[in-house]
Amino acid sequence: MLTAGGKRVRPLLTALAAGPDAPSDHWLPAACAVELLHTFTLVHDDIMDNAASRRGRPTTHVAYGVNTAILSGDVIIALATESLARTTSPTVHFMLEEFGLAFRRVCEGQALDKEFELRDDLTVEEYLHMIDLKTSKVLELAAVLGALAVESSHKEDLRAFAHHLGLAFQISDDLLDLTADQAAFGKTIGGDIVEGKRTLLFVCATEHYSRMNVQQRALMDRIRDHAATAEDVPLARELFSTLGVLTSAERIAKQETDRAKAALGRVPVSEARQHLEVFCDRLLGRSS
Amino acid sequence: MLTAGGKRVRPLLTALAAGPDAPSDHWLPAACAVELLHTFTLVHDDIMDNAASRRGRPTTHVAYGVNTAILSGDVIIALATESLARTTSPTVHFMLEEFGLAFRRVCEGQALDKEFELRDDLTVEEYLHMIDLKTSKVLELAAVLGALAVESSHKEDLRAFAHHLGLAFQISDDLLDLTADQAAFGKTIGGDIVEGKRTLLFVCATEHYSRMNVQQRALMDRIRDHAATAEDVPLARELFSTLGVLTSAERIAKQETDRAKAALGRVPVSEARQHLEVFCDRLLGRSS
Numbered sequence: 001m002l003t004a005g006g007k008r009v010r011p012l013l014t015a016l017a018a019g020p021d022a023p024s025d026h027w028l029p030a031a032c033a034v035e036l037l038h039t040f041t042l043v044h045d046d047i048m049d050n051a052a053s054r055r056g057r058p059t060t061h062v063a064y065g066v067n068t069a070i071l072s073g074d075v076i077i078a079l080a081t082e083s084l085a086r087t088t089s090p091t092v093h094f095m096l097e098e099f100g101l102a103f104r105r106v107c108e109g110q111a112l113d114k115e116f117e118l119r120d121d122l123t124v125e126e127y128l129h130m131i132d133l134k135t136s137k138v139l140e141l142a143a144v145l146g147a148l149a150v151e152s153s154h155k156e157d158l159r160a161f162a163h164h165l166g167l168a169f170q171i172s173d174d175l176l177d178l179t180a181d182q183a184a185f186g187k188t189i190g191g192d193i194v195e196g197k198r199t200l201l202f203v204c205a206t207e208h209y210s211r212m213n214v215q216q217r218a219l220m221d222r223i224r225d226h227a228a229t230a231e232d233v234p235l236a237r238e239l240f241s242t243l244g245v246l247t248s249a250e251r252i253a254k255q256e257t258d259r260a261k262a263a264l265g266r267v268p269v270s271e272a273r274q275h276l277e278v279f280c281d282r283l284l285g286r287s288s
Numbered sequence: 289m290l291t292a293g294g295k296r297v298r299p300l301l302t303a304l305a306a307g308p309d310a311p312s313d314h315w316l317p318a319a320c321a322v323e324l325l326h327t328f329t330l331v332h333d334d335i336m337d338n339a340a341s342r343r344g345r346p347t348t349h350v351a352y353g354v355n356t357a358i359l360s361g362d363v364i365i366a367l368a369t370e371s372l373a374r375t376t377s378p379t380v381h382f383m384l385e386e387f388g389l390a391f392r393r394v395c396e397g398q399a400l401d402k403e404f405e406l407r408d409d410l411t412v413e414e415y416l417h418m419i420d421l422k423t424s425k426v427l428e429l430a431a432v433l434g435a436l437a438v439e440s441s442h443k444e445d446l447r448a449f450a451h452h453l454g455l456a457f458q459i460s461d462d463l464l465d466l467t468a469d470q471a472a473f474g475k476t477i478g479g480d481i482v483e484g485k486r487t488l489l490f491v492c493a494t495e496h497y498s499r500m501n502v503q504q505r506a507l508m509d510r511i512r513d514h515a516a517t518a519e520d521v522p523l524a525r526e527l528f529s530t531l532g533v534l535t536s537a538e539r540i541a542k543q544e545t546d547r548a549k550a551a552l553g554r555v556p557v558s559e560a561r562q563h564l565e566v567f568c569d570r571l572l573g574r575s576s
Contacts, residue, residue: 044362048355067336067402070358074332074365074395081369082388085381092381093373100370107362114355 004055010142011035017146019272027149029086034142036080043073091148102141109133127203136166157266164260171253174199190233196226204245292343298430299323305434307560315437317374324368331361379436390429397421424454445554452548459541462487478521484514492533
């Protein structure tokens with residue numbers, strides 16, 4: 001899992017938040033700790049989600065069994081704490097505090113995600129709270145550790161930047177599942193529909209359930225029950241579009257992007273800030 | 289799992305190693321981190337070992353399912369890092385270093401333990417290495433965090449004390465399974481035999497396999513294949529006694545106890561050292 005690639009978005013965020021003049025022995029061990037924390041969540045989440053493949057390889061539990069996957073995740077998080085201990089930053093105590101809290105929050109986010117699979121009455125607010133825990137908290141940690149590594153006085157602005165960026169990123173990901181260009185996307189279009197994932201689109205759509213006709217309700221039920229097929233993908237796109245769900249999601253993503261940029265705007269103009277602006281645009285635009 | 293009791297041996301060791309004059313805000317968060325680390329290993333090990341009960345209660349995965357048990361273990365270790373961050377000791381950086389390494393070692397010990405279940409050719413040396421990782425490393429952490437909390441110059445003596453104490457403790461535990469008085473023991477006599485556990489006694493006995501008769505080999509095979517019954521317990525005790533395995537294990541336990549006491553003897557006479565001597569005797573004597 002550690003060598004299978006991935007975009008390394010989180011350690012990059014730590015590096016950029018620390019800035020080009022930061023001594024690497026202050027921020028690099030922390031950046032590695034964040035990537036290890038993220039990788040740990042993938043290994044354990046894949047067990048819980050019964051996922052067969054990840055980053056083009058069989059998942060750990062498929063390749064080596066559940067016991068080995070549990071232990072691998074445990075060792076990866078142990079390596080994260082060892083890596084964090086290797087920073088020479090005088091702020092290591094604060095880094096540990098932030099690390100511990102983000103670590104707990106991301107687990108709580110996964111717990112909510114699993115619980116939400118069993119619920120039919122999710123609200124948009126609950127969904128946003130879950131992705132805040134599951135996606136934003138680790139990005140916030142990445143930014144804050146970079147800020148701590150250089151004892152930046154803009155730590156809280158960088159945290160807010162990462163928080164809103166995380167929400168915008170996850171919502172864009174939910175949208176791309178139905179709106180992306182297949183060639184550029186790299187994943188199968190409509191994968192979330194077929195898997196019956198509780199995305200923002202699905203949660204928004206369920207709010208209109210009582211006003212749907214029989215065919216529309218049957219489609220929603222198939223998605224909910226993980227019984228939707230590839231043929232349902234264009235139907236779901238049409239339904240979500242008709243309901244205005246795609247527009248709502250785009251609006252929320254835009255709002256979170258604006259908030260991320262506003263937070264970044266409170267950081268003084270610098271090379272570091274310019275890099276973070278490019279990082280934000282590339283992450284949300286998914287362009288290389 | 290956190291409220292089900294247990295002997296709290298590890299946080300007690302941290303407290304005693306820190307000594308009666310140590311400020312509690314230095315050592316207590318570290319002591320809690322060690323107990324949480326230990327509890328985390330129990331929750332995840334119970335999944336891997338398919339254990340049905342622990343501390344008189346159903347195990348987490350039996351009560352709530354495997355997914356919840358994985359996540360519970362994850363959250364418990366997150367709480368451990370949060371607790372460690374709460375120490376006000378100026379040595380927190382070293383504490384984190386020790387914590388990360390012990391955390392990884394204990395996972396590696398569990399990995400060896402699971403691997404050893406599939407092997408017929410274990411040596412006593414390999415077994416001792418496994419219990420060093422699985423049992424001693426967390427006890428060493430407990431003692432070292434106490435020493436760090438008061439910046440003791442006898443940190444390495446306390447580490448050596450805990451290391452040998454851990455080995456002696458685990459070997460005594462293996463021995464008690466066949467030699468304890470049922471009423472005083474609290475567990476079922478011969479439980480390790482019926483479960484087919486790779487204990488020091490079993491590993492020592494397998495070294496004599498080639499010289500055993502047909503009945504003795506059949507008994508060893510039943511233990512290895514987890515097919516032994518309560519009726520096999522007195523037979524195993526007799527076989528292990530005849531082979532001198534009980535005597536060898538007692539000799540190794542005695543040797544490790546002596547080494548633990550020798551390490552403690554290098555710590556200057558103090559109230560703290562007296563308490564650690566009593567702790568050692570009670571832990572190994574299993575008297576209250």
